[in-house]
Amino acid sequence: MLTVSEVLVFFVVSLLLIEFLKFQWMRRRFPPGPTPYPFFGNLLQMNFKVHHEHLKKVYELSPWLAGLFLPSFKKVKSSADFVKALIAKEFESHKRKRKHDENRYFIDYYLDEIDKVNAHATYDEVNLMQTLVDLFIAGTETTATTLMWALLYMVIYPEIQEKVQKELDAVVGCSHVFCYEDRKKLPYTNAVIHEIQRYSNIILIALPRASMKDTDLMGYHIPKNTIVLANIDSVLADPEKWETPDQFNPGHFLDEDGNFVNREAFLPFEILWLNCLFCFLTGHRVCMGELLARMELFVVFSTLLQAFTFTLPEGVKEVNTKFVFGSTMKPPPYQLCAIPR
């Protein structure tokens, strides 16, 4: 047991050490942001898995106690267990019904890789299960959240909804079954979907990168092993890149003749320019589901607006659009009416 004076000495020495390091580091030019204290500035480098493991142990020892003090952990764990059980069932069924000459699914291809004997490969069933969980979470939460924002914006901006419906009626009609190719004939609808993604900006920060060596970037010093987080929000709302960054304005993606125009700063899926700059760090990293997500958003959004008009329930005048912070930035829970057209 430490005495009070020992704790005080430790505290004072730590402060002096921090000040000394700060003084040393001030000689280099660091990017704007919090002072890079050795401990506080690098919280992300701590092994969070260990904490998670401890929480899991508490939960396993006494679910009742954990449920009392860690209700959110309990909820997350039961959701994760549900997803894992679902995926394990699917995985087992693929293994049972496997035909080597008829690979059709990701699981089948992965199982083939496991079968190949390669001492350096990391393909195994545990990794496969985790990859499936990752794909499941990354692939459902993101598109669902974007569609929640999409319908909310349609009730807030009925004139935009009406314009989309007019374009859909005029170009493809009311019984058309949508495919991704249709977006080329529907510039306004396409522009609205892009603006939904820009304005809702459901992932504020890209996945972490780490610097593999000391480096200077755009005049700033980035020490080796620093975790670098790219701020997607700063690009999607950059006043130098967008005419009206704080407004929902599909015009950002249209030229004066109403043709769809892609914008360099439209980067909801990845920070591409950063990938170029950081190629010396961790290499290329992008959203692997981008194309699937784009197709899903276009087909689901167009199909819904072709079939329904979305309005606020009677008597509701105000809508809260302040996002709820989480793995993706979701709109607060809301109600709407879907009126068949």
Ligand code: HEM
């Ligand atoms: C609206 C839908 C989506 C958005 C906005 C989105 C956005 C993102 C972003 C910003 C990243 C980080 C990229 C980076 O750090 O440079 C990412 C990574 C990722 N996304 Fe998506 N995503 C979407 C849909 C999907 C779908 C449908 C899938 C799969 C079926 C998917 C799978 C992944 C995976 C596996 C990664 C990690 C890639 C890596 O570790 O390098 N995403 N996504």
